[in-house]
Amino acid sequence: MAISSEQAPSVETEVERLTTGADAAADTVKLDPKRWAALLVLLVSAFMDLLDGTIANVAAPSMQQELAAGYSAIQWVLVGYQLAFALTLILGGRLGDIFGRKRMFLIGVAGFTLTSLTAGLAQEPWQLVISRVLQGAFSGIMVPQVLSIIHVTFSDKERGTAFALHGLVGGLAATLGLALGGLMVEWDLFGLSWRLIFLVNVPIGLVGLLYGSKVITESKAPQALRLDLLGLVLATGGLVMLVYPLLQGRELGWPAWGYASMIASLPVLLGFVAWQRRKSRKDGSPLVELGLFRTRSFSSGLAVNLIFYVGMGMFTIGWTLYMQIGQGWSPMRAGLTSLPFCIGAFLTATTSVMVLVPKFGRKAMQLGAVVLVAGLGSYIWVAGEYGSDVTSWHLVVPLFLIGLGFGTVATPLPLIVTSEVPHKDAGSASGLVNTNTQLGFAIGGALVSVVFFGGLAGNTGAGVDQQIPQLRQDLVATAGVTPGEADTVIAAYRTCSVDRAGEKDLATVPESCTVAPLRDQKVTSVLAGYQEDATGTSFAASFQTLLWVFIGITAVVFLLMFAIPRRLRHEGEGAPEAGQATVS
Incomplete structure (x- = not known):
């Protein structure tokens, strides 16, 4: 029987019951x-x-x-x-x-x-x-x-x-x-x-x-x-066809068969769903209990989780590229720079479930999404303002805000998704939650190729173009080349920089970087500083684009949170088996 919104207590009341133990039946369980x-x-x-x-x-x-x-x-x-x-x-x-x-x-x-x-x-x-x-x-x-x-x-x-x-x-x-x-x-x-x-x-x-x-x-x-062996084969086959091209797309150059594989995964996964329905009717032992998806807390929580981790997958990879390659920081410095994020996540990871969500319900998670957007926006400003001269101290506030938002949004999600899952399906539901998260990360990683690397070569060329007037003067004054030779060096330098930005392995040195005009020792000493600046500036610009996309994804997450039901019901309070209950 569906529960009307007038009859159902608010999510604030229910989550408070969850964390304070108002359910008397649960208290009697040893x-x-x-x-x-x-x-x-x-x-x-x-x-x-x-x-x-x-x-x-x-x-x-x-x-x-x-x-x-x-x-x-x-x-x-x-x-x-x-x-x-x-x-x-x-x-x-x-x-x-x-x-x-x-x-x-x-x-x-x-x-x-x-x-x-x-x-x-x-x-x-x-x-x-x-x-x-x-x-x-x-x-x-x-x-x-x-x-x-x-x-x-x-x-x-x-x-x-x-x-x-x-x-x-x-x-x-x-x-x-x-x-x-x-x-x-x-x-x-x-x-x-x-x-x-x-x-x-x-x-x-x-x-x-x-x-x-x-x-x-x-x-x-x-x-x-x-x-369910047949279900296992269908699920594994469908996920391989979907996830492998996402993980390896950029490395393989996004071949046509990769797109074909992802498209073909859809009928395989639909076949898996059809078989799970038949398996449920046959012996009640499907690999995945599809009835779980009829519960709003499960299906809406998974949707929020998937989209959120698409954004986090993009951010995590892009952030590492920005710091270690774009800025040339060592792994240790990059790691220490992440500490404000850790502190922010630490502060909200516990309080979001124990204090904020019980008091404010899903509004607390939506507030976390707003804080996350504020952190991403401040990071965009810092990356644009300081370019290749950015320091770890410049990133303290943006990363702290992103950590606060991350902890507030991410921590309650597993609790919401599994809140109405019967004990018999706890393992299956847990596997789905984790698979959902990994799929989000895989999609986010694939989007890095489009959002970040897609504009990197263009950003690099634009950055070099801004350097040309000063670079020409320095080549003539310091390297002792003629104006005509300086133009030849600049053209070679620009080609080399753009080609390097387009390499799959960013440590690879393109052939265009080994041409004669770039081998002169005096010329290379002048170009070294310009190359470092161009790399930092272009990576900052690409990372800014990625952050804007993440802001858009977070906005979608904010709206999807409205689908989380007003009442989160638990098996301990006598909820019907998954697939037999609806919540409205």
Whole structure:
């Protein structure tokens, strides 16, 4: 039966009930006395996984140099992990429902730990690629269990706190990966260089295995479920056809087959949906319980989550490019520059679920979106005002505001999405939430190619054109060339700069940069400063464009938040099974 808006209490009232434990029925449920110790294990494992996704990007140049690997091989070290992770999340979540969430979590941790060891010991590029792909697959088994165990272990009274801590860990891992990766590579502890970013997971994983086996209580779906193999094949095939071209599009030059693959993924995924409906009628054991999507808190929360992480995926990649390549900052400096973001996210990751959302409801999340836009707008101003002369101090306020907005919007989303999920489908729902997030990041990464790199060559050419009058004078006065020779040098310099901006691997030196006019030592000494300025200015301009797009995406997120229902109902208060309830 649908609930009218007049009968339904406000989201503020309901979320307050969620965090204060007003539900008397929930209070009568015997809670696991080891649940907070179990949460510690879950959060450390989630932090380890999220950290590895970021930290490897920072260490990629060192890997490439030490292993004498090609650019494509290193791309597979990064993309292979993401692809395997995205493809196993739904499977991992359902395996937890069927065989036990604790069991699958420990299997995931064990595999993640072992593949971290093999990655740290790799002597050949192919060994590192295989280790990373397997690491991503085991991570896809481990990570869905985190949200599902939180969902079934904690009462409504405590679940908000647990989700808040989970959101805090996610925000910190995403940003601290830059700083920690830079520190580990630059310090070169024990001569391990990049290998330490993988080997450090081994002792942490072993402790997690031993401690987790003692403090995590096993849980699974109350009725027997069977693994949907055909559904698994259809879901995996459809996601591969969609996600792989997104992840590798720029590297492959956006070939026609990539677009064909993404278009063809639609009928495959529609076939998956049709099979899930048939599977539900047949034996009640689909890979994904489609009835969950009939619940507004689940479907609207997923929609907000997807669009939000499209923007965050764009921002994260573009931000790294802007700092490390555009400004030429070291990984350690780039990481330390991110600390204001971490502080902002820390302040709101816990308060958004425990204080702001209970008091103001979804308006708190919308306020977070407004703060995020303010941070992005201030970043646009700083990037345009200071160009290549920007310092870390100039970015403190923009990054702090972005962190505040991120924590306020992102942290409550898993709680909203899973608020009405029955315990039997907790793993499946968790896998969907994480897959949804990864798909958002993949789409955001693909948009970087269009939004950021698409205008980089043009921005570089425009930047060089602004330098020409002063550059001509300096070449004549300092390098001792004639005005005619200066024009030849400037034309070669402009071509080189634009060609370099168009390279897939920005470390590659185009042939146009090795021509005779650019090999003179006096000429190169004059051009060095101009080239650094042109790179910084062009990357700043491209990053400004990306930030404007992110502002537009955030505006869409703000509007989508109105679809979140006024009342968030939970299984603990007697909500009907997913697929049998509607909320209006």
